[in-house]
Amino acid sequence: MPTLYYSPGACSMASHIALEEAGGPYEAQPVLLAKGEHLTPEYKKINPRSKVPALRLDDGTVITENVAILNWVGRTYPEKNLLPKDDVGQVRALSICAWLSNTVHPCFTHVFRPERFTEEESARAGIKEMGKKSFFANLQEIDGIIGAGPWLMGAQFTVCDPYALVFYGWGSRIELPVKELRNYTAWKDRMLARPAVRKILEREKSPLLAA
Ligand SMILES: N[C@@H](CCC(=O)N[C@@H](CS)C(=O)NCC(=O)O)C(=O)O
16 A cells, blocks of 8 residues: 655645545555654655655655645545546646645745755844745735635645645744634635544644644
8 A cells, every 4th residue: 555654744744634535545654854764764765855745656656745646646536536627727736736835835944944045044034034924925825815715726625725734734833823814714624624634633733723
């Protein structure tokens, strides 16, 4: 059965929820970033970049990157309707996931890991502050995309939804005023009402359950 390598609270939560929503068999293997488990020689054999998520398929193929894993989930379980059926809809889903991955996530990295962007200790506070501002601007954009919803892409729940939940959680973690984002917050409550989402948040002991 496929194995998902994840770390609680990390961006891997997107792939974790999507796999649970798909309902097929998979094993969830924790790789604790806080304990440096992603840096071990064993994990480097799975993902030499030392990042989560990674999904190991039955034939040994390893898929990295949320965008690719989410796509794999949507295409592997078409009956679960986790991707739009039409070509343009599928490409729009890909476009949203790519933006979450290449723009929204890196803004948060500026806040969480400013040392990755400068060797100057004195420059880090500024990088963090700017990251926080851009990250919140991205959350506001997500709020606008959700609009009346009920889901990110409108009527259909897709693999984009679990991905957007990661960033609501991170915004709340760094004490951004996420509750002011009315569409995003109402959507978060709808997400939390889904059994598969709750199951994974419980497994990952997510603070979102108490938010
Ligand atoms: N673009 C990648 C990002 C993966 C990524 O940066 N994962 C983080 C957790 S959110 C990680 O493993 N960080 C460990 C590190 O950078 O040391 C994806 O979406 O899968």
